[in-house]
Amino acid sequence: MSKYAVTNLATGASGPSFALATDAEVTEAIGAADRAHSEFSRRTSVAERAALMQRVADLHSERREHLADLIVGEMGKPREVALGEVDFSADIYGYYATHGGAFLADEPIELLGGEGSAFMRNASLGVLLGIMPWNFPYYQVARFAGPNLVLGNTILLKHASQCPESSAAIEQIFADAGFPAGAYGNLYASSDQIADIIADPRVCGVSLTGSEGAGAAVAEIAGRNLKKVVLELGGSDPFIVLSTDNLEEAVDAAVAARVINSGQACNAAKRFIVIDALFDAFVELFTAKIGGIVPADPTSSETTMGPLSSLDAAEKLEEQLQRAEAQGATVVLRGRRDGAFFSPSVLTEVSPQSDAYREEFFGPVAAIYRVESEAEAVQVANDTPYGLSSYLFTTDAEQALRVADLIEAGMVFINGSLPDSAELPFGGVKRSGFGRELGRFGIAEFANKKLIRILK
Template identity: 40%
Template sequence: MKKQITTTNPYTGEVIDKYDYHTSEEISNILTRSDSTFKIWSQTEISDRTKLLQNLANLLEENKEEYARLMANEMGKPITQGIAEIEKCALLCDFYIANADNFLADQIIKTEANESFISYDPLGTILSIMPWNYPFWQVFRFAVPTLTAGNVGLLKHASNSTGTAITIEKLLLDAGYPKGCFQTLLINHKDLEAVIENDIVKAVTLTGSEKAGKSIASIAGNSLKKTVLELGGNNACVILDDADLDKYLDTMVSARMQNNGQSCIAAKRFIVTQKIYDTFLEQFTQKIKALKYGDPLNQETYMSVMAREDLAEELEKQVSQSLQKGAKLHFGNNREKAKYQPTIITNVTPGMPVFDEETFGPVAAVVKAKDYKEAMQLATNSRFGLGTMIFTNNIDNIYDHISQIPDGALFINEMVKSDPRLPFGGTKASGYGRELSKEGILEFVNTKTVYINK
């Protein structure tokens, strides 16, 4: 009997579907098809590739409610947030339609040669290993620039998003991409390791945990294959004395609680200076209490279940250990299977799991800082380096200290978020490499020097 992947609705507990794992023969055929397709696809004009992006954007818009329902069923994403995710994927297509030709154009460099330039050539088959929390967006921000650069893609999606993975492959075929240009692999870890080591695969990108990143980087590195890793984070949200709470409090709440708190770039540590601390905590708590919980398919739902019960159990453990170390429960911390009540923890200090680790769910750790200097010291006291957000009216002061933030992103008076126009990625334990923007489309190309004397 073939081994299967079973997807389950985390809100209802009902089984959605079962999928057979690919056999060794099927995996071999997928790899061979990928390699043969690359030989043709890589020679396709960039203008022809971007025409397919327009088809893709149109299909995303036409089917966004269907895709949002799929995400709601597979991982509990509130449907309005799912629709927004699909719309963002369409905007990503639009961005590369407008910019891919310029990004990939040969760059003329004047030297002693008659002609010298930089050529950006695709590498071949690129393997992506993607998570469940933004099951369309994470895949698209890999696939759109990577395929547009002339590569072909393989997708190993999270098992609980298998239906989404298959849907995305069909979506690209419906948009006109050649068969073999983008394929889903239904495989276990052992088969994944063999795929990475296969000569057909030229590079690997992963969005996931630090543990997964180390494992994949080790396997790929042993075969001298490039990796891009977008790993975890415990982003600081610094709220200074002069922060405009009336204007930005809703942004701060969204920064922690959107997507049921399951985001690598969420605000996980709220570092608040003492003069504004009590006011912030009172108003923040009122906002959290007012968030509407319910069925992810309900248009009015803002918070729903976490994607799996084991994830909620792990979050509960991190909170419990922090409370044992002296943190105080301010609000929430009730769990029922995969449902985890939005939670606020105060009296948080370094050394507690909710300060040191990534808390992947609706838990806000609130830290009191004496002043700006201590707030910044606490914000940068992290193994991770994905992003920091600062709320203040004194923008001039921040300009002078931008270099002191060692993260991949710094957002002022806004939550950290990914934007097709800007590079996205982290430092330290949050990984390396960049997605999106010009930097993202050039991650998986051969930057080739061409030098001609006549």
Template identity: 40%
Template sequence: MEFHSVNPYNGEQVGKYNAQNSVELDEALNRSSEAFKTWHTKPISYRTGLIKKAGQVLRDNLEEYAQMITSEMGKPISESRAEVNKCAWVCDYYAENAETFLSPEIIKTDAAQSFVRHDPIGAVFAIMPWNFPFWQVFRFAAPTLTAGNTGLLKHAPNVFGCAVKIEEVFTKAGFPEGVFQNLIVHHDQTEKIIAHDAVKAITLTGSEMAGSAVAQIAGKYIKKSLLELGGNNSFIVLEDADIDLAVKTAVSARMLNCGQSCIAAKRFILIESIHDEFVSKFTDAIKNLKAGDTKDGATQVGSLARKDLADQLNRQVKESVSQGAKLLLGGKQDKCFHEPTILGNVKPGMTAFEEETFGPLAAIIKAKDIDEAFELSEQSKFGLGVSVFTKDTAKAVEYASRVSDGAFFVNELVKSDPRLPFGGTKRSGYGRELAKDGMMEFMNRKVVYVK
């Protein structure tokens, strides 16, 4: 089987990649198992030194990697550069903190000694998406490899060029053979990989459907899984909010990566008294975004990664309008490009309220007061994060207990940060990435008791 990656902006082929056959796949899995035997015995200082070097490799080759991201999935080049730099940051973070995170945890009992040690478990199989093709991989790989595990990557087929470059990062940094491997395989090989004795856990970032399928296979073989799935984040603006700050943040929260982010703000819940002012200023700001050639540093809105994704978004727009939503801006599609779009009068039950909209579509929802705003926010099968804008931050923090999502941001967009645990609830998945939590997900927390 041959895979092709295509530039969504101009339709030009970026690369073609031959799938590994069954023998090659088995060899890769066995290499991962063999590599683990020596990798996990290396001193933590050796492993942190290598992940630090990986961060430097990313910085040294920033433009090459950013160009590949933009070519394969269509985000503006300025955002691709920022993504590569963020990957370098997460490498630095674990280089600096892994030794502390992995230190034994002393627990006083009636024993002479009792503590918990943190041992790696083996090969971790990562199934990763196309929307942040470098970042999604590095936020898994940096803590997982530094902890002493080995990594196997099955990337999305439209960004296999990025996957090749990522493997090169670890090779250039000096990681031993087999510690990190990129697998060029079709998704029909997923069960074979999960079933292999070398694989001890699975991490997936992707759709709800993909997560459900992989979790079932992982359960069948009694292997741990971590799922980071879709989101339908609410962006609540209260009557005392700084509207200009809220609007500026809202533009980034919805339009970054052309809206192709699980943690993007999607449902904008506005208190009645500030509704009209926010919508007017938000609409003007969206109108002023520059669309165009994704390789141009001034471009702010690019193409969606594939035409089928633009088709799906356009269907969601049309369905919502037919259900009573009001088209305030945009709504048109041209192949992979979809205009930044704003829908007003969105209510529960409408497609734009209920479904994850993976593209530049903002759904505007009116609430009579703060209690209704939070009730509307909770009316979602997803649970990644919520943003609240208000000058009364103490009151906002009090309302955090009313939110079932994995993150609650006040006067800021929901974002991932190496220093903070990241993950969701409900249909958004389970488990946590980043911070200490992300390193602990794939460790054996082993009790040692000495009488």
């Protein structure tokens, strides 16, 4: 990577580019963040920081049209979807502005004996590094920066190289909201510089959302330097259908869960596990519905699926699809690539011996599996190195909770798909990472949970 640059995926046109930060600029940014923690965060109350965060939320709402336009150009997100992402980000900032004080309140400890009292207090750690991906340029930042700035940590943010304008716009919002210089800093850093940032003793932790490989590399560096890490990595999320009294409703949910963000979401459903009695009807209806979705101009308000994030991403997806077929999968619906545009595809008969059985398809490719029983459905669902999200459709309430307990994932959604909300904790297990964002758990990941014991 030689620079941060915008390429319009719909047209191929080049947009603005930004030079990489120099080593001196990185050093200064770390120093500014460290000073902001000492001079600002430690001298303001949670209520004062929450008030600034509410202003961040308000500015996202006020600038929503401009912010949406930026990511339509940067990564091809359909405009209505982009507006929804900006609105959700505003909700997250507002959520922590409203609830941060309660989440961070002192927690009394009931003593088993002895005099005095004891309680737990949440204190900030210091400077945190966030490494964020291209697929949700505002939402990913909101769920990291929102809770941590209310807590009192300060933020250095390295965004994906294709999102330089939106990352600069976020930094401007924090400045305009009243956060002082250094409280939130955008860095056009290189991968080599990231290792030095993590190693710097003034940096206390790192949060990464991205690929499994990137997560492993960052965790290794952080481990060597004894830094706290939160990782949200890939997913090959199962969508299990055991019973339903409305198959079309279940299929609609399945399609929506597969094509969210043009199929480029870690927590999108990717493997559809359907009980034998419903399998044929499900495949027919699912294929018809997803096949009716046509990638189109992301600037149009009518478009629901735009191009993939890059030409490389589209070419990789095409290669995965070809390899799956060569290794025995049946291609029920064959997606076509046109530049970075990629239409939906449907696979069946994916063998456990094939690469496709365990790979993550980061684009609109769905694999549908036939199972004979609840036990087999759980076995197939868990037969993956990932464990981020999962979806379950059943009319049996006892079965719903029984299967939810057996699924190896950080999240289980029953009889619905992708009901994201600021209060719902987000995160996974296995090779999908560790730690939680959003909800009350998200504000505690980078907190010093300090015991204060008063003896007299």
